Amino acid sequence: MLRQAIAAFCIIDDALKAMGHRDDPQAKVPTSAILTLAILAALELGGKHNKALALAKELHLFSYVPSPSRFNRRLRRAKPYLLPLLHLLSQVWKKLHTAQSYALDTFPIPVCENIRAPRSRLAPAKVYRGYIPSKRTFFHGYKLHLLVDDGRFICEVNLTPGSFHDLTSLLLLPLEMDEGKELYMDRGYESYLYEDLLKEAQGLVPMPIRKVRSRRYVPHMQYLAILGRRVVETVGSMLHHLFPRRIHAVTAEGFVLKVLTFVLAHNIRLIADKIA
Numbered sequence: 001m002l003r004q005a006i007a008a009f010c011i012i013d014d015a016l017k018a019m020g021h022r023d024d025p026q027a028k029v030p031t032s033a034i035l036t037l038a039i040l041a042a043l044e045l046g047g048k049h050n051k052a053l054a055l056a057k058e059l060h061l062f063s064y065v066p067s068p069s070r071f072n073r074r075l076r077r078a079k080p081y082l083l084p085l086l087h088l089l090s091q092v093w094k095k096l097h098t099a100q101s102y103a104l105d106t107f108p109i110p111v112c113e114n115i116r117a118p119r120s121r122l123a124p125a126k127v128y129r130g131y132i133p134s135k136r137t138f139f140h141g142y143k144l145h146l147l148v149d150d151g152r153f154i155c156e157v158n159l160t161p162g163s164f165h166d167l168t169s170l171l172l173l174p175l176e177m178d179e180g181k182e183l184y185m186d187r188g189y190e191s192y193l194y195e196d197l198l199k200e201a202q203g204l205v206p207m208p209i210r211k212v213r214s215r216r217y218v219p220h221m222q223y224l225a226i227l228g229r230r231v232v233e234t235v236g237s238m239l240h241h242l243f244p245r246r247i248h249a250v251t252a253e254g255f256v257l258k259v260l261t262f263v264l265a266h267n268i269r270l271i272a273d274k275i276a
Contacts, residue, residue: 001044005061007272008043008265009036015088021081028064031081034074035264037065042265046244047258049075075257082260089267090155096274099149101182103232104173104189106166107239108132109159109247110141111255122252123161130162133188144239144259145169148232153270157263159256170194179203184228187211239266 013032023030041052050068057065066074108130111122117129117140130139143164147156156173166188175198177183183198185208195206207225210217242262249255 001040002059003276004043004269004272005036005040007275008039008268009033011089011268011271012036012039012085015085015092016081018088019081019084029062029066029074031074031078033062034066034071034078035081035085035261037071038075038261039265039268042242042258042261043269046242047247047262048244072254076253079253079257079260082257082264086154086157086260086264086267089264089271090153093149093151093153093155093267093271093274096271097149097151097153099151099153099177099181101150101184101228102155102177103148103150103184103229104169105146105148105186105229105232105236106169106188107144107146107236108139108141108162109144109243109259110139110162111247111249112140114138114140116140122249122255125161127161127163130164142255142259145173146232146235146263147173147175148235150228150231151270152231152235152238154235154263154267157260159259167191167194170198175202175204177202177204180205182207182228184225184232185209186229190214192216235266239263242266 009032012035016032037052037056041047041049045051049071053065053068053071056062112120120140123141128140130143132139139162141162142159143162145158146154148154158169158172160168180203182205187209190208190210198204198206207228209222209225239262247255247258249258
């Protein structure tokens with residue numbers, strides 16, 4: 001745990017400096033330390049920030065550990081750096097690992113039980129009501145869209161309300177991949193129009209799992225698509241292993257922030273293991 005915390009602080013501190021971030025001279029703790037504590041909470045403590053602060057005080061990780069209220073304010077101020085930090089880490093990962101293929105998938109993240117959906121404060125609208133076809137059940141919350149390479153690194157991420165279709169990730173994610181790379185997807189992403197656009201505009205090779213009645217159904221290609229898509233299912237299981245039973249948050253902004261810290265924690269752990 002100490003090794004991961006030190007590696008996370010070094011990676012985040014160098015990344016913030018590369019982005020040109022400068023802390024206020026009066027700040028007692030740098031932004032890199034705030035993000036490191038959030039990453040530590042996501043890796044080891046199920047995203048519980050209070051426990052991460054208490055652990056940091058006990059282990060003397062930093063010379064000054066802020067109070068929970070000040071930590072939350074500083075973490076909210078650092079939220080605009082999370083997605084640029086993810087993009088910068090993906091550029092670092094490309095130098096460590098040459099990806100041959102990518103996989104795209106969507107995972108439901110409920111904010112509460114279905115019976116409590118009408119009085120939910122984090123997701124009060126009906127647009128957050130989604131459906132999981134594999135489980136044949138409804139959920140109330142968000143959808144996490146992930147673009148993963150064959151090294152299990154999360155290259156791109158996005159959050160949408162639960163009722164949004166999976167195909168929205170093809171429109172919301174930039175899909176910054178090298179030309180000629182294969183993109184594995186499940187049946188929810190099957191669209192001849194989008195597939196042709198990906199081929200012509202970005203030079204990608206879409207590999208969706210198709211229905212048997214599809215005009216583009218090829219048996220041996222379906223076998224390859226099923227094998228290639230397993231990596232994103234593995235990443236989803238790794239993230240759910242980090243998630244607590246319910247992600248505790250008071251506001252929707254705090255919920256999204258915690259989900260992004262879990263994604264960053266997964267990527268930072270991969271980079272730390274690769275460097276080591």
